[in-house]
Amino acid sequence: MRWRPGNTTVESVKPSPPRSEGTSPVPPDPVDWSARYAAEDTPWDNGAPHPELSLALQDGRLAPPHEGARVFVPGAGRGHDAIALARRGWVVTAVDVVESLVAEVAPQLEKLGGTFVVGDALEIGEAQEFDLIWDHTFFCAIQPRDRARWGKQAARILKPAGHYAALVFPVGKPVEDGGPPFGMSCEALMQALGPLFRERVSEPVSRPLKRRTWQEFWLRAEKTGLAPAQ
Numbered sequence: 001m002r003w004r005p006g007n008t009t010v011e012s013v014k015p016s017p018p019r020s021e022g023t024s025p026v027p028p029d030p031v032d033w034s035a036r037y038a039a040e041d042t043p044w045d046n047g048a049p050h051p052e053l054s055l056a057l058q059d060g061r062l063a064p065p066h067e068g069a070r071v072f073v074p075g076a077g078r079g080h081d082a083i084a085l086a087r088r089g090w091v092v093t094a095v096d097v098v099e100s101l102v103a104e105v106a107p108q109l110e111k112l113g114g115t116f117v118v119g120d121a122l123e124i125g126e127a128q129e130f131d132l133i134w135d136h137t138f139f140c141a142i143q144p145r146d147r148a149r150w151g152k153q154a155a156r157i158l159k160p161a162g163h164y165a166a167l168v169f170p171v172g173k174p175v176e177d178g179g180p181p182f183g184m185s186c187e188a189l190m191q192a193l194g195p196l197f198r199e200r201v202s203e204p205v206s207r208p209l210k211r212r213t214w215q216e217f218w219l220r221a222e223k224t225g226l227a228p229a230q
């Protein structure tokens with residue numbers, strides 16, 4: 001499904017309020033993600049859910065807290081993680097900027113009660129709509145200048161006491177080396193999320209992807225404060 005302002009077919013997906021006058025426009029993302037998928041140049045694609053996510057869904061670390069609990073999956077790509085979350089009972093909203101992914105991912109997700117939305121994850125979603133954000137190589141894919149903006153967006157769309165769970169990668173890569181993936185760390189993610197969040201877990205993953213050269217961490221943060229109303 002393609003998200004557009006005013007698209008009423010996706011009831012729960014609405015744009016953020018317009019920017020106030022006088023703020024400078026955000027420069028576009030220089031990465032042509034659609035071209036990367038069209039060329040099948042997608043080295044990040046594991047072809048399956050991340051093994052640490054599968055483990056967390058099995059051992060209860062990422063069990064839905066109640067029936068109908070909602071998870072937002074930014075930069076969902078081919079949807080492997082989103083589908084795994086939906087199979088475990090989460091009501092999934094998966095978002096990606098690449099339109100060609102709809103045909104591939106949406107039918108599978110819809111069968112499991114989820115939705116695939118084409119659009120900018122920094123703009124989509126209602127205030128306090130989600131119980132969980134699952135971030136697997138989204139934060140390291142966006143431009144570092146957008147990190148604080150993403151932190152504000154995460155605070156806005158998560159419910160009070162909602163959680164942000166992330167596969168933190170590539171740990172140890174200097175951000176100045178460029179990307180994507182841009183170097184990230186649990187500290188950088190927590191800094192972007194800001195003072196409304198408390199870090200609950202931060203540890204090396206027990207099941208890293210073998211082909212990844214940089215270290216991977218598992219981070220879970222809880223939104224303990226209230227985001228300002230917008």
Ligand SMILES: C[S@@+](CC[C@H](N)C(=O)[O-])C[C@H]1O[C@@H](n2cnc3c(N)ncnc32)[C@H](O)[C@@H]1O
Pocket residue numbers: 029033034044045046074075076077078095096097098119120121122136137138141142
């Ligand atoms: C490194 S890939 C990770 C894909 C997927 N999470 C995975 O692990 O296979 C980053 C993804 O984020 C998407 N993306 C980049 N910027 C985005 C944005 N602002 N909003 C939504 N998706 C975005 C890209 O199209 C790409 O699919």
